[in-house]
Amino acid sequence: MIEVRDLEVRYAGRPVARVPELDVGAGECVAIVGESGSGKSTTLLSLLGLTENADVSGHVRVCGVDVLTASPRRLREIRGARAALVMQSPQSALSPATRLGVLMRRALRLHGVGSGEGERLDEIMAESVAAVLLDRAILRRYPHEISGGQAQRFAIALAIALGAEVILADEPTSALDVTVQAEVVGVLSRLREERDLALLLVSHDLALVSTIADRVLVMKEGEVVESGPAARVLTEPSHPYTRELLEALP
Numbered sequence: 001m002i003e004v005r006d007l008e009v010r011y012a013g014r015p016v017a018r019v020p021e022l023d024v025g026a027g028e029c030v031a032i033v034g035e036s037g038s039g040k041s042t043t044l045l046s047l048l049g050l051t052e053n054a055d056v057s058g059h060v061r062v063c064g065v066d067v068l069t070a071s072p073r074r075l076r077e078i079r080g081a082r083a084a085l086v087m088q089s090p091q092s093a094l095s096p097a098t099r100l101g102v103l104m105r106r107a108l109r110l111h112g113v114g115s116g117e118g119e120r121l122d123e124i125m126a127e128s129v130a131a132v133l134l135d136r137a138i139l140r141r142y143p144h145e146i147s148g149g150q151a152q153r154f155a156i157a158l159a160i161a162l163g164a165e166v167i168l169a170d171e172p173t174s175a176l177d178v179t180v181q182a183e184v185v186g187v188l189s190r191l192r193e194e195r196d197l198a199l200l201l202v203s204h205d206l207a208l209v210s211t212i213a214d215r216v217l218v219m220k221e222g223e224v225v226e227s228g229p230a231a232r233v234l235t236e237p238s239h240p241y242t243r244e245l246l247e248a249l250p
């Protein structure tokens with residue numbers, strides 16, 4: 001679902017992310033870890049062609065679309081629908097005066113889901129909200145009436161309703177407290193199994209990564225310094241920087 005080769009992202013001539021190889025198949029979870037400014041978010045955003053003012057080179061294929069050469073129309077087909085972005089605080093991206101149900105219905109119509117039929121849309125909405133363990137009543141609420149964890153699960157429900165095959169999650173739990181973090185990770189983990197989602201997770205939280213990722217890429221100052229199966233990288237790291245990250249764990 002995601003295939004990256006020799007990706008390089010530069011801002012004003014300065015390379016900020018270099019990723020030689022990154023693959024995420026259906027049903028897999030790959031995590032990118034590293035300290036702040038190491039190029040994790042830049043890598044993630046470049047996979048949807050969302051790095052404004054950047055020079056991006058290499059080969060990036062997401063849901064069968066060649067992202068670096070695709071037309072804006074072709075990119076719109078995957079962005080937000082087949083490949084969904086889940087950010088740290090989705091609440092700020094939700095229109096404050098619009099009920100969540102209205103918002104979801106609009107997004108579904110915009111992407112032609114359910115062919116605009118009211119009943120079918122209701123069914124899809126109810127199903128996706130249930131899939132993230134939210135009560136259907138949430139669809140009548142406004143964004144400010146829900147908690148951070150609920151907002152994050154709503155963002156995931158929206159992705160599911162739109163038929164996402166790939167979820168790109170940028171620090172999806174770092175604004176949440178520990179028990180709520182576990183709920184969100186549990187939902188992502190279950191959905192990837194049940195729906196064969198490809199999940200690319202950016203996180204500085206190695207404890208979280210160890211519970212969900214199959215493979216890990218460790219980034220430092222824009223370079224991938226280590227990558228491999230999560231079980232190996234997180235228990236027998238070969239790079240001193242990975243060891244440092246692990247030693248910093250509480």
Ligand SMILES: Nc1ncnc2c1ncn2[C@@H]1O[C@H](COP(=O)(O)OP(=O)(O)OP(=O)(O)O)[C@@H](O)[C@H]1O
Nearest residue numbers: 011016034035036037038039040041042043052204
């Ligand atoms: N739009 C931009 N213009 C110029 N430089 C940018 C831009 N976006 C990011 N950068 C630079 O790219 C580098 C990598 O940033 P990035 O946000 O990808 O790191 P990160 O590992 O995700 O960090 P964080 O965890 O803090 O988000 C940083 O030096 C940052 O200043």
